[in-house]
Amino acid sequence: MNNNNNKIIEVRNLVKRFGNFVANDNLSFDVYKGEIFGFLGANGAGKTTAIKILSGLSYPSSGKIMVAGYDVYKQRNKIKRSIGYMSQKFSLYEDLTVRENIHFYAGIYGLPFKQIQNRTNELIEELGIQEMANKMIADLPLGWRQKLAFSVAIFHKPKIVFLDEPTSGVDPITRRQFWDMIYRSAEKGITVFVTTHYMDEAEYCDRVSIMVDGKIEALDTPTKLKENFGVNLIEDVFIKLARK
Amino acid sequence: MKRFRGFLIKEFIHIFRDVRTMMILFLIPIAQILIFGYVIKNEIHDANVAVLDLSKDNITKEISGRIDAAPDFVVSDYLNNYSDIKEYFSSGKGAEVIVFEPNFAENFYGQDNARVQLILDASDPNLSNLINNYTSAIIQTYIADQNMSNSPNAIITTEPRMWFNEGLKSSYMFVPGTMTLILMLITAMMTSISIVREKEIGTMEILLVSPLKPLQIILGKVTPYILLSIINAISIILLGNLIFHVPIIGSTILLLGVSILFIIMALMLGVFISSVTKTQQIAMFISMFALMLPTILLSGFIFPIENMPKVLQWLSYIVPAKYYLIAIKNIMLKGVGVAFIWKEILVLMGMTFFFLILSVKKFKLYI
Numbered sequence: 001m002n003n004n005n006n007k008i009i010e011v012r013n014l015v016k017r018f019g020n021f022v023a024n025d026n027l028s029f030d031v032y033k034g035e036i037f038g039f040l041g042a043n044g045a046g047k048t049t050a051i052k053i054l055s056g057l058s059y060p061s062s063g064k065i066m067v068a069g070y071d072v073y074k075q076r077n078k079i080k081r082s083i084g085y086m087s088q089k090f091s092l093y094e095d096l097t098v099r100e101n102i103h104f105y106a107g108i109y110g111l112p113f114k115q116i117q118n119r120t121n122e123l124i125e126e127l128g129i130q131e132m133a134n135k136m137i138a139d140l141p142l143g144w145r146q147k148l149a150f151s152v153a154i155f156h157k158p159k160i161v162f163l164d165e166p167t168s169g170v171d172p173i174t175r176r177q178f179w180d181m182i183y184r185s186a187e188k189g190i191t192v193f194v195t196t197h198y199m200d201e202a203e204y205c206d207r208v209s210i211m212v213d214g215k216i217e218a219l220d221t222p223t224k225l226k227e228n229f230g231v232n233l234i235e236d237v238f239i240k241l242a243r244k
Numbered sequence: 245m246k247r248f249r250g251f252l253i254k255e256f257i258h259i260f261r262d263v264r265t266m267m268i269l270f271l272i273p274i275a276q277i278l279i280f281g282y283v284i285k286n287e288i289h290d291a292n293v294a295v296l297d298l299s300k301d302n303i304t305k306e307i308s309g310r311i312d313a314a315p316d317f318v319v320s321d322y323l324n325n326y327s328d329i330k331e332y333f334s335s336g337k338g339a340e341v342i343v344f345e346p347n348f349a350e351n352f353y354g355q356d357n358a359r360v361q362l363i364l365d366a367s368d369p370n371l372s373n374l375i376n377n378y379t380s381a382i383i384q385t386y387i388a389d390q391n392m393s394n395s396p397n398a399i400i401t402t403e404p405r406m407w408f409n410e411g412l413k414s415s416y417m418f419v420p421g422t423m424t425l426i427l428m429l430i431t432a433m434m435t436s437i438s439i440v441r442e443k444e445i446g447t448m449e450i451l452l453v454s455p456l457k458p459l460q461i462i463l464g465k466v467t468p469y470i471l472l473s474i475i476n477a478i479s480i481i482l483l484g485n486l487i488f489h490v491p492i493i494g495s496t497i498l499l500l501g502v503s504i505l506f507i508i509m510a511l512m513l514g515v516f517i518s519s520v521t522k523t524q525q526i527a528m529f530i531s532m533f534a535l536m537l538p539t540i541l542l543s544g545f546i547f548p549i550e551n552m553p554k555v556l557q558w559l560s561y562i563v564p565a566k567y568y569l570i571a572i573k574n575i576m577l578k579g580v581g582v583a584f585i586w587k588e589i590l591v592l593m594g595m596t597f598f599f600l601i602l603s604v605k606k607f608k609l610y611i
Contacts, residue, residue, distance in 0.1 A: 055453050
């Protein structure tokens with residue numbers, strides 16, 4: 001898997017400064033096609049800053065960054081077509097129905113109308129929410145909103161989906177179901193880049209990077225990380241790094 | 245284009261599904277125009293005035309009689325000396341004292357230099373201004389009549405008519421003013437709130453990550469409000485015309501064109517406000533205070549700009565509502581064409597571009 005041709009995100013010496021504050025201090029890492037890449041760190045470690053740069057919401061101060069084979073400085077429009085994004089806010093319109101939300105988001109990605117119709121029906125069936133399809137989002141339970149938000153983020157079949165703390169504030173059962181959805185989309189070949197501060201979720205990732213104060217302090221598979229630090233849980237790896 | 249259409253449909257759904265938005269858009273304008281039209285009038289109705297006659301001749305009596313006979317005036321008191329004036333005003337009995345100088349008749353016949361002093365309680369500047377104009381008009385008419393009948397050489401040439409608003413009807417002034425206020429507030433406030441709402445619920449990030457361009461997002465947000473505001477403008481003009489009989493002497497198309505320009509300007513201002521605020525409350529707060537107060541106070545809507553201190557007069561130059569108000573008053577009440585209001589149109593266009601460019605720039609790097 002770790003073959004050079006398979007790199008889908010390539011980051012070299014990424015620096016992001018806000019005045020004197022360095023939010024991302026010289027980050028370098030690669031993400032490979034089809035993997036679930038976990039981006040861990042405490043609140044304020046610089047995860048969201050990095051994900052915003054990778055998804056084209058913000059410019060880096062310096063560094064070379066390629067996403068889906070495109071340069072973040074010059075080819076933003078091409079990057080935008082190749083990625084999906086979901087933030088910790090669920091980002092669906094509460095006053096629109098499930099169907100209307102799907103149609104709207106599919107529409108702004110320019111999918112043809114016929115295709116939108118067919119795939120909307122498929123998705124509603126897949127999620128088993130036929131009876132909720134014409135309800136407003138405001139009337140949907142939180143767990144469903146979040147699963148729907150994820151489905152909408154990958155509706156246009158992006159190469160990469162960026163998830164910024166997608167499970168914060170959700171009950172454990174829904175989190176588990178959510179991760180099942182992430183696995184399914186990774187199986188379909190979508191690369192998943194996910195930030196989280198739930199350490200147990202790190203165990204579900206193919207590879208994990210741990211950020212402390214704007215720097216990447218460790219990057220490997222969860223098993224190897226635990227071996228290297230001689231602990232049983234990713235949480236302990238994290239605590240060791242944070243105390244250093 | 246297809247993307248843009250989908251965006252527009254979504255915006256219309258937001259507006260039509262929200263009862264509050266619909267009320268602000270369509271009920272408040274009607275309520276405001278009716279309130280301003282009926283309640284806040286500054287017409288003169290049976291205004292009390294006092295006469296301090298230091299001459300007590302037949303001419304001063306005739307003039308006092310004419311003022312008393314005028315439909316909107318009642319001479320309620322006859323004062324005896326200057327010191328009574330202050331007491332008269334403090335008692336609140338009336339707002340004007342007419343003072344005839346001693347030997348008024350002699351001066352009038354002799355040197356054509358008879359002097360009447362009008363002293364006004366200016367605590368209500370608009371009302372006193374109206375009373376002042378009206379009284380002068382009555383006196384001028386009297387003098388003119390005298391000149392006609394007695395001596396052939398008419399010396400007084402003042403035109404006593406109140407132009408553009410002969411009946412001194414306040415609704416003539418209030419309809420354009422209220423229209424300015426409503427268009428400014430509703431368009432700027434509604435767009436800024438609807439854009440900031442997307443920031444608050446997090447959907448703005450998704451829109452910015454999507455292939456939609458910032459300009460497309462702005463236009464998509466703004467277009468529904470352009471259409472709704474035009475409907476608003478038309479209904480206000482109709483209400484003013486049908487209920488308060490405010491005339492539209494000039495071209496209706498020009499009036500509508502200038503209104504659309506002003507609406508677009510206000511929308512761009514709304515977009516700009518949204519780009520510098522993070523919550524709906526702050527956006528509303530800024531719209532209310534930064535837009536409503538200057539629009540009411542500094543546009544010439546209620547208080548004449550010429551009567552303000554110099555600093556406020558300068559400040560009024562940056563209030564967009566001032567230019568729109570001048571333009572539509574001129575079109576509606578005087579019936580002028582583009583030749584007379586091109587300056588105002590140009591200023592409004594300049595402001596529109598200014599805010600558009602500023603917003604697009606801000607939008608791109610707001611995160």
